[in-house]
Amino acid sequence: MKKGMLLEVGTEEIPSLFIPKALDAMKEILKNEMDAQRVDYGEIKAVGTPRRLALFAELEQRQRPLEKERLGPPKNVAFDTQGRPTKAALGFAQREGVRVDDLEIVHTGKGEYLCVRKQEAGRQTREILSEVLPRLIASIPFPKSMRWSDLELRFARPIHWILALFDAEVVPFTMENLTSASFTRGHRFLHPDLIEVKGFKDYLEGLRQASVVVDPEERRELIRRRVREAAQKVGGRPLEDEDLLEEITYLVEYPVAICGRFDNGYLDLPKEVLITAMQQHQRYFPVVDGQGRLLPYFVAVSNIMARDMEVVREGNERVLRARLADAQFFFQEDQKVPLEQRVQELKGVIFQAKLGTSYEKVIRIRELALRLAEELAPEDKEVVARGAYLCKADLVTEMVGEFPHLQGVMGREYALRSGEDPAVAQVIFEHYLPRFAGDALPSTKAGDMVSIADKLDTIIGCFGVGLIPTGASDPFALRRQALGIIHIILDKGYTISLQKMITMALESLMS
Structure with a gap:
């Protein structure tokens, strides 16, 4: 008959991006260990928060003979x-x-x-776990790990306690100065006391009472619901982003949604600036109305229920106000210089030491895009030439310097405000597409030509100077750029020789 095993590693706050992969790895490591030890298992579940990684499994009480x-x-x-x-x-x-x-x-x-x-005869599972669990903890992979005090043990963050139970009894082992026990701890500020644990259900409920929602699925849905409720109180709905929701899920143990406000005057900024400031910089959810228009509100998610949540709300508003004030200043200053004049500033921006400046890259992109347009979109050559020339100009603006995610977006905005043809402005934005798997493709032929030219120039240039991607490193995202070219060609049904495209790119680089 199977019995429950529970392991929890209590730590300092682990970076949110580390946690999902660590939880998946814990399950796989345990499965591999139990297979090797001839211990049959049933359900295996991993849960965690920034302060704890936990693993539950149903295991037979003895090895198979x-x-x-x-x-x-x-x-x-x-x-x-x-x-x-x-x-x-x-x-x-x-x-x-x-x-x-x-x-x-x-x-x-x-x-x-x-x-x-x-x-x-098979050994007792408890005896085996005393050997397996220390190995499991030491084997959890992290992008970066650290040592602390005078210990040899390495982990994502310092470990403060280890809970290890099998069939409601402690699995005894030590790891340097740490000894397994039968207790966990609640929320760092709301319930820091020890909590005695007997099993997984007891563990979940005990932590819930101690202001910790340890199951990430439960925590994610709780955040989603509370953020929606907070936005509804001001007559809107949150602009939901699954990546942001995932990150916040692993930033908090006890989510509390707070709705804040910012000055209406900031709504004059491009919406992408506001959204980036809220989502990327502050981890806030923007609030929109029924038509998707931004409202002067945001929803933040705190990790604590303070005595006075008004103070927390004001603190979040103050931080965002400073960020938006900077963005407003950058936006106003950037518009004092027409976008076309920015192109010359690219001569002082190194694209890659062996491939020259960003200005030199722009000239290559324009030449290659025009040659592609002659083959595939001759009617758009004028838009292609102008769009290619301006496509990197926003890299030297204050706004993109502060908000790098907005490259292309601000180029389009500043082009329109500089009086450029809207078709040219659209090319400036679309030449970055697709930016990731599943992203939109350029909507115009001119956008296609400049996008293909930019990506092809980067790929051929990097391979030419020996910057070839490996299994562990692809700093110029050459695989993604190659896939982007393929998706554009296949989706639009273009017919062109790959060898001819490569030759064109090589000739541009060598000219």
Whole structure:
């Protein structure tokens, strides 16, 4: 009959991006260990928060018995012509501690041999876990790990306690100065006391009472619901982003949603600036109305229910106000210089040491995009030429310097405000597409040409100077850029020789 095992590693706050992969790895490591130890298992579940990684599993109480087979002497040596056992058979039986009658004859590739089969009883699972769990903890992979105090142990963050139970009793082991026990701890500020644990259900409920929602799925849905409720109170709905929701899920143990406000005047900024400031910089959810228009509100998620949540709300508003004030200043200052004049500033921006400046890259992109347009979109050559020339100009603006995610977005905005053709402005934005798997593709042929040219120039140039991606490193995202080119060509049905495209890119680089 299977019994419950519970392991919890209590730590300092682990970076949110580390946690999901660590939880998946814990399950796999335990499965591999139990398979190797011949321990049958049922459900395995990993849960966690920034301060704890926990693993629950249903395990059999003992290993499966192990049957061992040992070969003895050949049959014709073990028995005489009358079938009586010889000294060889008697000696083999004696060495193995069995009777001659217990010996078997097996067929092998070398003929018939005497054989003895023995059953080795399985060990207690608790005993095995005392050896396995320290290995499991030490094997959890993290992008970066650290040492602390004078210990040799490495982990994502310092470990403060280890909870280890099997069938409601402690699994005893030590890891340097840490000893397994039967207690956990609640929320760092709301319930820092020790909590005695007997099993997984007891663990979940005990932590819930101690202001910790340890199951990330439960915590994610709780955040989603509370954020929606907070936005509804001001007549809106949150602009939901699953990546942001995932990150916040692993930033908090006890989510509390707070709705804050900012000055209406900031709504004059491009909406992408506001959204980026709230989502990327502050981890806030923007609030929109029924038509998707931004409202002067946001929802923040705190990790604590303070005595005075008004103070928390004002603190979040103050931080966002400073961020938006900077953005407003950058936006106003950037518009004092027409986008076309920014292109010359790219001469002072190094794209890559061996591939020259961003200005030189722009000239190559324009030349390559025009040659592609001659083949695939001759009617758009004028828009292609202008869009390619301006496509990187926003890299030297204050706004993109502060909000790098807005490159292309601000280029489009500043182009429109500089009086450029809207088609050219759209090319500036679209030449970055697709930015990630599943992203939109350029909507215009001119956007296609400049996007392909930019990506192809980067790929050919990087390979030419030896910057070839490896299994562990692809700093210029060459794989993603190659896939982007393929998706554009296939989606739009363009017909062009790959070899010809590569030749064009090489000629641009060598000119």
